[in-house]
Amino acid sequence: DVKVTQSSRYLVKRTGEKVFLECVQDMDHENMFWYRQDPGLGLRLIYFSYDVKMKEKGDIPEGYSVSREKKERFSLILESASTNQTSMYLCASSGGGHITGELFFGEGSRLTVL
Amino acid sequence: DQQVKQNSPSLSVQEGRISILNCDYTNSMFDYFLWYKKYPAEGPTFLISISSIKDKNEDGRFTVFLNKSAKHLSLHIVPSQPGDSAVYFCAASAGKGGSEKLVFGKGTKLTVNP
Numbered sequence: 616d617v618k619v620t621q622s623s624r625y626l627v628k629r630t631g632e633k634v635f636l637e638c639v640q641d642m643d644h645e646n647m648f649w650y651r652q653d654p655g656l657g658l659r660l661i662y663f664s665y666d667v668k669m670k671e672k673g674d675i676p677e678g679y680s681v682s683r684e685k686k687e688r689f690s691l692i693l694e695s696a697s698t699n700q701t702s703m704y705l706c707a708s709s710g711g712g713h714i715t716g717e718l719f720f721g722e723g724s725r726l727t728v729l
Numbered sequence: 730d731q732q733v734k735q736n737s738p739s740l741s742v743q744e745g746r747i748s749i750l751n752c753d754y755t756n757s758m759f760d761y762f763l764w765y766k767k768y769p770a771e772g773p774t775f776l777i778s779i780s781s782i783k784d785k786n787e788d789g790r791f792t793v794f795l796n797k798s799a800k801h802l803s804l805h806i807v808p809s810q811p812g813d814s815a816v817y818f819c820a821a822s823a824g825k826g827g828s829e830k831l832v833f834g835k836g837t838k839l840t841v842n843p
Contacts, residue, residue: 619772650833655738657735657818657834658818658820658836660830705772717763717778718765718773718831719775720774721772722770722771722772723771723772
């Protein structure tokens with residue numbers, strides 16, 4: 616069964632802390648994505664990556680960075696967490712040159728910043 | 730500026746009846762459209778898609794209609810079942826239909842009452 620696994624389902628952090636959100640996929644997909652989901656705002660793209668060590672900014676990259684050292688793993692980093700980063704974070708992957716546009720999502724990581 | 734709009738935040742229908750979820754878009758470069766379904770505390774899952782060269786795509790109880798001139802698409806669920814209760818996201822992409830730049834709407838929460 617294909618899977619996108621996010622390391623933490625629920626996290627509580629304090630303002631100013633560094634936060635790592637890890638995502639691993641077992642489908643040998645080239646493309647990986649980080650979204651955040653907020654009520655009334657839908658899914659917004661933070662960063663994505665087409666290949667190892669490559670990254671592209673999405674629509675809301677401010678306050679975030681990413682790391683893709685291995686094909687299967689894509690990490691989202693909050694260098695100094697702030698309360699407005701309290702959200703549901705969703706990792707997704709898709710195959711390279713994929714023509715159907717289908718993304719496979721993880722179960723999400725609910726982050727609360729106090 | 731919102732490129733993909735789902736103007737109804739919620740929809741309630743009776744079991745067995747038809748559910749119609751609507752989506753409008755503004756970017757004429759979009760050529761691939763997808764619907765995702767999301768249950769609480771889970772990641773979104775792909776439901777159905779349609780290319781701009783078609784005006785209808787059907788998969789079991791789910792049918793997506795595309796009206797390019799009106800920049801409008803809709804998802805029909807017939808018959809609706811209580812298990813269909815979820816948030817539905819409309820998404821669109823430009824170029825080759827690749828998923829790398831999917832733009833999501835804000836979602837419509839569907840409730841199917843027994």
